[in-house]
Amino acid sequence: MAIVTYPFFAKVAEIVGRLTSLQGDCTTAEVHRRMAEIYGEREGTRRMTNMVLQSQIDWALLDRSDNGKTLTRKKPCALEGSDLVRWMTTAVLEAVGRPVGLGTLEAQPVIYPFGLGDNLGFVLSSASDLDLRADSAGNQSVSLRE
Structure with a gap:
């Protein structure tokens, strides 16, 4: 927060x-x-x-x-629960101020020492305030929905 x-x-x-x-x-x-x-x-x-x-x-x-x-x-701490993962993703996107590649979301320096866990794409695809997109090369990015 x-x-x-x-x-x-x-x-x-x-x-x-x-x-x-x-x-x-x-x-x-x-x-x-x-x-x-x-x-x-x-x-x-x-x-x-x-x-x-x-x-x-x-x-x-x-x-x-x-x-x-x-x-x-400290050692990385995996976030438990999809609501918490979506909340943390929203916080990171607000702090960064731009869309972030799904593969690099967990590597954002501001997110330490937390890990977002497995199935990140699936978890974020069900978020109403996040927009998950893929380009022609298959790279996925996540952004805040306007």
Whole structure:
């Protein structure tokens, strides 16, 4: 819910998700540097980034090392139930702001550490607020229905 309501939160989640997807961890300095590239080198940016990171730690999405400088990603958690999968997909599409390929939906950095499970196409095809389309090459994409 926070990734839809708060774009700053979504951007921090995206950056952490992208950085930790490769090695499983990253440093807070890397997150701060990337946020400063986007929002500027201001004290407010640094403070708010720390608050978002602390929220993610409190919600058990990340672990912080003993020295406080390294963030470690938790193991992926599969979402149970088609309603929850559809809700998460809607939240990701709202945060991203564009249609996403069905094959890359689960790889969106903002979705960490959640997994959408099997039969994603079937689950999303029954959603009234989502539009599932296929192009001539057979690639499926999902978008918000207008």
